[in-house]
């Protein structure tokens with residue numbers, strides 16, 4: 001059951017992009033074992049950090065979405081993780097796409113996705129970007145200010161507009177209201193301006209959990225769906241929609257989920273490239289206080305790379321040991337030491353974890369693992385100090401959904417879609 005262009009080779013070192021069967025854990029292990037073979041050959045690839053992306057997990061999240069929110073069409077927020085296989089799979093499953101730039105639009109359209117499946121959900125766009133969206137047939141776009149309406153009237157007068165309104169986002173990780181969203185009081189003026197400019201406003205967008213107004217055709221409930229709270233959020237949303245819009249005939253509801261689809265589908269394996277004692281403690285005679293790190297580990301991905309999610313997405317990294325001294329058997333009795341974990345760059349802000357318990361026997365060459373690394377990680381990684389962005393090894397997972405993922409991707413490719 002080989003897919004066109006996809007190698008079923010068992011050699012999964014990240015320089016190869018195969019799509020493999022098997023549990024993500026196995027791929028982490030195989031990647032590390034491969035790395036140790038390469039290390040023996042002094043291959044510089046041996047130590048590279050790598051992601052394992054489990055496409056079946058993306059598929060399972062899609063099933064969860066369909067089960068809990070059958071009437072809301074997901075437009076996957078590409079910004080969250082524009083991974084080519086994730087995009088392909090979601091396109092094959094019939095999702096729409098929330099794009100924030102022309103680059104994202106190009107990436108999605110290159111898959112053969114119809115432009116009607118794209119919403120340009122960035123309320124402040126350059127005029128040239130609006131014009132380009134019109135040229136490629138992307139009509140649906142958000143706005144929250146009058147200048148945007150003037151731009152759109154000039155550059156894409158046939159656009160289908162969605163007014164993004166400001167809502168209470170104080171309980172969100174990233175409060176976007178400081179940057180986007182029209183206060184409700186300004187909306188009538190904006191709608192009047194749109195009418196004056198002969199523009200077509202088709203809907204309203206807002207964030208989950210708030211809002212009470214009267215859309216004519218389209219309601220966009222945005223993103224922000226958290227994995228652990230998903231069922232509860234979906235139930236609240238369903239209840240609110242039923243309450244505020246008892247008659248929904250003739251109007252579509254869409255959402256822009258990002259992290260929900262990908263956060264749990266990616267893990268990262270990073271190699272310990274250096275180790276040292278904290279400076280302050282090294283210069284003290286007494287033992288370090290027990291709650292302060294007594295060892296510093298340096299790994300080969302950091303906040304300028306995949307862990308930019310710590311700075312930009314307010315995440316906390318929780319490392320665990322993947323392999324120690326070439327062994328995957330880490331005894332429960334292994335003594336733990338409070339440790340700090342640092343990225344590879346020369347900047348001291350590059351701290352992945354300030355204090356976390358790790359086995360005291362960890363050495364240079366051992367591997368740490370990090371779960372939930374699929375959202376807002378490599379997409380926002382820089383190459384500061386010219387460190388490479390960690391590559392992805394793909395798996396269809398060992399659990400439910402593997403064969404569905406393979407056949408969805410194969411069907412998609414057979415229809416002539418692809419990258």
Ligand code: PLP
Nearest residue numbers: 077121223224225256257258259
């Ligand atoms: N839609 C818009 C307009 C956004 O700005 C974002 C995130 O920044 C999303 C959707 C996706 O949010 P999340 O990944 O939390 O679902």
